[in-house]
Amino acid sequence: MRQEQVTGRIDQLMDRLRDDEAQQNRLLAEPSEATRTLCTRCGAENSYERKLCAECGEVLSPSHFVVDREARTHMEAGLSLYRNGRYKESIFEFLQALSRDELMGEAHLYLGRAYLETEEFGRARESLEKAVEVMEDSADPYLGLADFFQRTDQPEQVISTLHAALDREPEDANTRCRLAFLYHEMGRLDAAIDQYLQAISYQPEHLEANRQLGLILAASDRLDEAIPFLEQACLLDPRDPHTHSLLARLYARRRHYSHAQQALRVAIQLDARDASLRADLAAVYQAQNQDHLAAQELQEALELDRGNRDASLRLAQLLERHGNSAEAVRRLDQALEFHPHDLQIHRQLGELHMRSGRLDDALSHFEEVVKLDPTSAELHHRLGRIYLKKHYDEQSVQAYRKAVELHPVNPEFREDLAMAYYCSGQIPSAIHELSKASRLDYTNASYSKALGLLHVEQGEYEEAVRDLKRSLELAPADAQAHGMLGQALARQGLSNLAIAEYERALDLNPDLYLLHLSKARVYAQAGRHELAVESFRKFLARIGNQEKTRMLSEAYVGMGHSYLANNNPARAAEVFQAALQRNPRDARALHGLAEVAMARKDYVKAQRWLDRALQAEPRNCDLKITQARIQGLQGHWGNAVTLMQEALQDNPRRPDLHEELGRVLRKAGRFQDAVDVFQRAARIFPDQEAYFLWLTGRVQFRQDLFAEASWSYRKALETVQHDWRIYADLGKACACLAQMEEAAAAFEKALELAPEDELPRLRKMASRLASVQG
Missing domain, CATH: 1.25.40.10 (Tetratricopeptide repeat domain)
Incomplete structure (x- = not known):
């Protein structure tokens, strides 16, 4: 893009030089100016060809018109060479032009650009700065200087130089787009958005500004703001299928399914061979419960690309939902031929086999999944559960132990390892692991x-x-x-x-x-x-009869929660419904069905189940916590705050309610209220004071209150000296306060205490700090 702009400016400059040369030729054609040279010493007139005055012998200087024509001839030759990539030869021509007219700004500018291309950075900067002095009204010299600073890795100088260029030409949308892109690369999102908006205010039909601004807003999850700019980009460049596809995804996330379908159909017309577009269209149909149309699109996608991963995964899910698990397995097996080492395909096949009761097949796929990602504690944990279902007690213990090694601070993993030990008859080991889980949580x-x-x-x-x-x-x-x-x-x-x-x-x-x-x-x-x-x-x-009813109901509820924990919401829903058949007011079963709906992201249905549970147990704070989470998942953080406040009022001695309320307030943007809640909890629960002080510091850090955050972290460390997370957060706060020695000491302590899986991230942070200190 930048090279195209430079080439365009060269063409404009050469046209102007040719016009000036034609004017000079007309002037030189007049005898009074072009064919006579006046002697500066004696005033005698001499013919143009003479080098010495015929009267006094003084050396004659060429007329202004001749010098100017020669300078422009060299300038035009230099531009032609520059455009053809012959930079060293162009430097000679630009120098020749400047030897005849040292105030020719364009010659200084392109001499600097040519030096830049030959990596003679000192001379490049000198020439470009001279061009800035000579070309007082042009932004081009500043753009050349920006190129220089960018090539020499000085981003802040690039920004200041581009701002100087915009001071001269504020309506240059291309320069604003360049500045916005640089801001975005440096993580200064608000500044980038502001520059794109200014570019669009000057040129509403600027394609790059509309498209890039839409992409940035979409990546920031500001969908409603992003959509109009991407719509404008589609109007400006209706032949770009990628922009239409992205716009469709945003429509789908906003549940504007008709618009999403239309945008995807346009994208498919533009690129009929792209199978992923049809897979996206199928997802839109699925969201509207139009499974038959989704299946048609997925079939067409696989006809275009038999190995399309996303289409295969979606079609398999669709087939299983409609009871055709055998065909779902066949589709995934076919996808596996093209992607034999794809973790997601193996995992979905394993889960499908588990739901169908084929534990041996499920086991083979999950063993492959663990080979593909041996560092995932969660996958080892899932494998351990399959071994346990197969009554392979020793293998189950090994898998759970591996999960614990990879994630030693997860109490649930240690709890399941204890269960595996218990099933294998190793009760002392089970007690040991459960004791560790209890200390962790x-x-x-x-x-x-x-x-x-x-x-x-x-x-x-x-x-x-x-x-x-x-x-x-x-x-x-x-x-x-x-x-x-x-x-x-x-x-x-x-x-x-x-x-x-x-x-x-x-x-x-x-x-x-x-x-x-x-x-x-x-x-x-x-x-x-x-x-x-x-x-x-x-x-x-x-x-009597009630004994069977109650026992079965409790068994079904426990089984339902097990299925839900095992990511099997369909089976969980079945057993929770079975529990309700025996007791329609069983709040635990109703709560379980609400959690199933949440797992399926059907928040409306989840709320209906929860309402029934609250009718049975209106003061059950666990139900209110779940209700608040539903509201939060729907973006209704204000309602979530109200619900958590009610739950806390009913149960003020539960620390987890204080923590949950603080988190909900933070997500609602009420940072100071969240700080007040955590600080009050630190006073109410002295044994957990350090934990709530740490939470306080994290909220203050998000408010850019780095001094207050560092104080909270230090206060927490007075009670708990072995929590690596507090040291890591203290290091970040000190770094923001430019307290580099304290930050380095905090990161060093965090590296001593952190688990293995956190060390790479902490080392990277410490390395950045060291580079800043250097």
Whole structure:
């Protein structure tokens, strides 16, 4: 683009030189000027051919017109050579022109450009700066200087020089586009957008400005702003299929499906052989539940390109949705012939086989997936689950251990590793891993509760009581934990304490009627037979058909959450519905169906399920958290804030609610409110003060309050000295404050403490800091 502009200016300049030369020829044709030369010493007239005065012998100087014509002749020759890439020869001609007219600005300008092409940077800058002095009204010298600074890697100088050029020619849209592009490359997004907007204000039909501005806004997720500029670009260049395709994607994201279809059809007309365009059109049809039209487009895409990856993946999903899993497998196998090492194809095949119950086939594909990406902890984790389903306990343990090695701070991975150890009979190892999970996420009551259960199985009742009490500190309303604590106390012979825990459990959840039997046994052991008989009768009064209903309902809800965790929302929905058939007001099952709808990104349906759950349990804060997340996913952050505030009001002692409210406020753009929430939580929960101070600092950093952020990080480190994340964030804040030594020390400490998978990113940040210090 820049070369085309230079070439165009050369053509304009040569036309002007030819016009000037013609004028000079007309003047030279007049005898009074062109055929006579006046002697500057004696004033005698001499013929043009003479070199010395005929009267006094003085050396005669050529007339102004002759000198000017010779200068322009050399200038024109130099421009011709420059345009043909013969830069060294053009330098000679430009110097000849300047020897005859040292104030010829164009000669200085293109002499500088020629020096730049031959990498004689010192001479180039000198000539270009001279051109700036001589050509007082032209922006071209500044554009040449901008090229010089760009070639010598001085971006800030390029920017200032382009601004100087625009001071002389503010309506030059091409220069504004160049400046905008440079701003965008440097990450100064707002400045880039401003320059593109100014270019469009001067030239509304400037193609590059409209297209690039649309691309930048789209990449920034400012879709409504991007669409008009891309529409204008399509009008200015209706033969560009890529712009039409991008515009269609934006329409689809805004659910303007008719416009998206029209734009994609235009793109397909322009490039009928591009299979990816038909795959995009199929996605638009799928979004409108027009699966038959989507299937037609995907079929045509695969006819154009049998190995088209996206079309194969989409068609397989479509076929499975309509119950044709065999054809879906065939399509993916066909795609695998063209992409034998494609991770996504192997993964989708593995999941499809799992849903169809073909665990052996699923296992082979997930083993291949792990080979393709051996550094992914999540993939090893998925493989471990398949091994566990196959009852390959040892392989399951190995896969989960690998996931933990790759991501040692993920408590869920350690929890599943503990489960694998438990299934293989290695209960001490299971306790060890679950203890680590509990330390990583000390607010998760289920970890302490599971530890208590394992200790009970091991006969370690004192440890079981300790962990179960810890669980109840975190979740005092957990009836199951109270019941398990009662069992542990009963095993220790502490009958009265055990009975008290059973009664608390039954008060919290009367449906745990099996505890009546346990309580009856404790009464009998203590010799309190009348109370034992009463408890037996209560147990017998609840047993029967309801026993099957309740047990099956709990089993289905647990199974549904397992399927959902295993990324199988279809099966999860089936079992949650089965639970509802036994209890239509089961809030857990309704909550599970809402989470299924969220996994499918059907937020309207998710809200409907959640409304029913809230009717059953209106004060369930977990339901309100999910409701707030739905609102947030739809971009309604104000509603999400209101819901989280209600949940926190009902449960002010839950730290996770404070954290979630702060995060929602931050996403709603209410940074100071988020800071206030985190700071208040730090005061309310002293044992988690460092964590909430860290969260406070992260919000302050986003506000560009670097001094306040660094103070929060340092305050957090007074309590917790081994969290690498706080050191890394402190390093960034210090760097922004130009406190380079403190920043380097913080990054060094973060590198000492960080897990292996975080080290490359931290080293890169530390290297950038070192380069700035250098």
